[in-house]
Every structure is written in C-alpha cells, then in structure tokens.
Amino acid sequence: MSAGTENTWRRHGTPTSADGIAEWIRERIRRGRFVPGQRLVEADVIDQVGASRSKVREALRRLEAVGLVTIEEYRGASVKRIGPEEIRQIYHARMALEGLAAAEFAAADAPKLKRQLQAIQTAMDRWKDDGGHERFARLNDDWHQLIIDGAGNVYVAQFQARLSVPIHHLLFSSFYTDQRVDDANADHQKITAAIVDGRAEDAESAMRRHISAGLAVVLEINARFAD
Amino acid sequence: MSAGTENTWRRHGTPTSADGIAEWIRERIRRGRFVPGQRLVEADVIDQVGASRSKVREALRRLEAVGLVTIEEYRGASVKRIGPEEIRQIYHARMALEGLAAAEFAAADAPKLKRQLQAIQTAMDRWKDDGGHERFARLNDDWHQLIIDGAGNVYVAQFQARLSVPIHHLLFSSFYTDQRVDDANADHQKITAAIVDGRAEDAESAMRRHISAGLAVVLEINARFAD
DNA sequence: ATCAGCAATATTGTCAACAATTTTGTTTTT
DNA sequence: AAAAACAAAATTGTTGACAATATTGCTGAT
Structure with missing residues (x-):
C-alpha cells in the first residue's frame, strides 16, 4: 500500500482518495471480481465507492500508468488482458x-x-x-x-x-x-x-x-x- | 515509451498528450535537468510544453503513481528525493x-x-x-x-x-x-x-x-x- | 428475419471558473 | 532590528458544464 492511502476511507470500507480508489479497484482485479477485458465505467465505480468523478478518473489513470488497465480514447478503462x-x-x-x-x-x-x-x-x-x-x-x-x-x-x-x-x-x-x-x-x-x-x-x-x-x-x- | 505516446508531439518537440508530458518530465529528471527535491509547478510546466492544465496534472499524477515524484496536498509535485x-x-x-x-x-x-x-x-x-x-x-x-x-x-x-x-x-x-x-x-x-x-x-x-x-x-x- | 442507416442515449474528454491552502510580502509591534 | 500579525499573491484542489465520441435502440427496406 502506498503512502497516501492512510485513513481516508469511509465508514464501511469505501475509499475516498484517488490512491484509495486505485487500491480498491486493484484489489478487485486481484480477487477476480473484475476480470481481464472488463470495462471499468466511471459512473459505475462512482456508484460503488461514492467518490467524485475526478477522483475516479485519477485512480484509473494511475492504474494505467502502472500497467494494470488500458485506457482507450473515448472508450475508457478496461482491465488489461493477459495471455x-x-x-x-x-x-x-x-x-x-x-x-x-x-x-x-x-x-x-x-x-x-x-x-x-x-x-x-x-x-x-x-x-x-x-x-x-x-x-x-x-x-x-x-x-x-x-x-x-x-x-x-x-x-x-x-x-x-x-x-x-x-x-x-x-x-x-x-x-x-x-x-x-x-x-x-x-x-x-x-x-x-x-x-x-x-x-x-x-x-x-x-x-x-x-x-x-x-x-x-x-x-x-x-x-x-x-x- | 508506452503505447499512447505515438506521435502527439508539437512541431518542436513539445508533447501534447498526458503520456507525452509525463515522458517529457521523466526525461528531464533522468538528465538531471530536474533535480531531486525540485518542485514541479504546474504553471511552469504548462509554459514550457504549452499544454493544458488538466493534461499536466494528469502527467504529474502518473509520475507519482510510478514513484518518480511526490505530491503533497496543496503543495504540488516535486521530484522524489533519493539517498x-x-x-x-x-x-x-x-x-x-x-x-x-x-x-x-x-x-x-x-x-x-x-x-x-x-x-x-x-x-x-x-x-x-x-x-x-x-x-x-x-x-x-x-x-x-x-x-x-x-x-x-x-x-x-x-x-x-x-x-x-x-x-x-x-x-x-x-x-x-x-x-x-x-x-x-x-x-x-x-x-x-x-x-x-x-x-x-x-x-x-x-x-x-x-x-x-x-x-x-x-x-x-x-x-x-x-x- | 436481417441488415443498413439514423436517432437517442450513454460515456468519456476538456476546459474554465471557483474554493482551499500555502507561500510571499508588508506592516506593525516590541 | 527582530519577530509577530496581517494582507496579498501564487498555487493547487474541486466541481460542474459542455464538447466529442462511442454505444445502443429503433425504423424501414429488402
């Protein structure tokens, strides 16, 4: 877990910082709850974690930078496929x-x-x-x-x-x-x-x-x- | 160089995509043009690459995700120090x-x-x-x-x-x-x-x-x- | 029934304005 | 003169509205 994630979580386990959201998504990918190829629609993530759009977008960009998701222009983020x-x-x-x-x-x-x-x-x-x-x-x-x-x-x-x-x-x-x-x-x-x-x-x-x-x-x- | 960077550069070597800007900054850190501890003020980067603010911010967030810069609340990004x-x-x-x-x-x-x-x-x-x-x-x-x-x-x-x-x-x-x-x-x-x-x-x-x-x-x- | 084309909707990208905070500069007090 | 208190500026954070594009649903022709 990276440094910025400290304690910025809501009462029932939903993160509020961009770093926390990234972690939340990462964990779901790890557990197989989000599978390769699945699209990560911003609005859906917003509904699930209750965070603002900019935070969710930032989280997705981070995950892309690290190579866990792919972002295509006007098609958004999806879990990167692996073979x-x-x-x-x-x-x-x-x-x-x-x-x-x-x-x-x-x-x-x-x-x-x-x-x-x-x-x-x-x-x-x-x-x-x-x-x-x-x-x-x-x-x-x-x-x-x-x-x-x-x-x-x-x-x-x-x-x-x-x-x-x-x-x-x-x-x-x-x-x-x-x-x-x-x-x-x-x-x-x-x-x-x-x-x-x-x-x-x-x-x-x-x-x-x-x-x-x-x-x-x-x-x-x-x-x-x-x- | 990652996938999204293709050819989105201006005539004289200034990038325009977030990925390109990240690369631009990364390269300057690598060359020692940006030294550890140096603050990367958004406005300055905007002036130098001529990109919009949101793009520059995105680039900085990416670099933070990868661990090359640190971002502190309301103090912005700076090149991560190493000892x-x-x-x-x-x-x-x-x-x-x-x-x-x-x-x-x-x-x-x-x-x-x-x-x-x-x-x-x-x-x-x-x-x-x-x-x-x-x-x-x-x-x-x-x-x-x-x-x-x-x-x-x-x-x-x-x-x-x-x-x-x-x-x-x-x-x-x-x-x-x-x-x-x-x-x-x-x-x-x-x-x-x-x-x-x-x-x-x-x-x-x-x-x-x-x-x-x-x-x-x-x-x-x-x-x-x-x- | 199937398909192409078009309209409606959904989704993402971008930008600008505003709020929050820090940093800097100036004045005041001692 | 040094330090403290305040004001101004600079910088970053956040939000919302709008534009661009993709996706979906629908209609009609065959």
Missing part, C-alpha cells in the same frame, strides 16, 4: 525478484521476521488439519509477502505487488489439488529453512525453482479457462 | 532484473540482436579513439538497453526504465575516469561474449558482479554531491 506469454513473463520476473528477496532476507539480521516466517511455515505444515485449501492459499500469500518484506527493498516490493495482481485469482480458482499443495509446501520448507539458517544462495535457487514450478501449474490452469 | 539507501536498493533490484535479462537474452534465439550487441561492444572497445567519456556513456546506455530488449520481457523492461531514471544523471556527471571506464568495459566484454555464446549462467553472474561494482562507484559519486 500465456504475459504469464510466462510475469513468472520469470518473479523468479528474479523473489529470488533476490529470499537471498537478501536470508542474509539480513532480522531474527524477529525470521521467527515469523517459521511460524507461518509450521502453520502451513498443518494445513490438512486446519482450514484446507482456502487456508493454505492465504498462508501462502502471507509467506511470499513476508519474504518480500524481509528483504527490505521498496522497489522489489512495489514490482512484486504489481506482478501479483493479474495472476492472483488464478491461484484461488479450484485447481488447488492436494498433490500440488504438498509439492509447494515441500518447496516452502526448504526455502524457509535456508532463510532462517542464513544460507542466501540456497534460498535464492530454491525460490527460483519453486516459482518456476508454479509457472507450469498456472499455465495449465489458465489453459482450461481459455476462451 | 544512499535508495540507491542501494535500486542497484540490488537492477542486479536481479538485468541479471535475468542477460540470462534470457543468452538463452534466446536472436542472432540479429546478438550481432547488434557485439557491434556496440566493438564500438565501446574503441572508446578512447572516438568520442571519449561522453561517447562511452551513451554506448553504455545502448548496451544495457539492448540486453533488456533482448530478454523480451515487458515487465522487466518497464521496471528497469523506472529504476534507471533517478540514477542516470549520476553516471554522466564528471566522475567517469579512464580507469573506471576500462574496468566497466572489461566486464562488458565478458558479458557480451557469454550472451553471444549462449552461456546463460555466466552471463547472469557476470552481469550481477558488473552492476554490484557499479553500485560502489555510484555511492562514492553520490557522497561527493551530498548536501
């Missing part, structure tokens, strides 16, 4: 960025965060007992995010946030099988251990392999939703 | 991104681009004969950019463009000594060879070392300009 090639590129960039984050986190002197990471890990190890796939997906998010935070690099965090939006909903959509969760968690365990032990290079290479494996899964999932 | 810590983070992110780019370029089947890279390299090898530091700096830009292009990853390209803006002018400012240019070029040669030969891992690790070395230099340069 297999974009997914591939996103995952490759994630390999680089999260690999770096894992390495820097491992090298960092941050015992508190590392304990926190370990805590998430143990929670994930018990996923079958408690909450099932839904719960695991949430912990998975937290785990990745914590590693980004642990690296303490603003730019990496920003880029990662950008990259995670268009693919996030794919991960929540049904295709989380028991087998895949177990595979992913096996990766997680190795990476967590490497970070906690301070083995930067191991953490980086393991993270890369982990994300690379994720790419294959997501491409398969995406193919089934293909038009 | 040693930001520089460090930028260079670490660059290590990850350009390292990835070098590896993917090496692995790619792009003989034409690779020949082009080799051509730039041979030009850089002759820098003492032709043009001196200024010329080398320009070729250096082209070389790095070509590697990004060679990787063919839109996201990496976008992030790299973002990262290069705040540090670019530091590289042009006087402190390009003969020694440093020779060191840099020695790195370049190794990396170019690795890419042309298709040795992805070598290209990546060499690129990382190269950028890491650059960090040390830039930090030193920056320290001399410290307030």
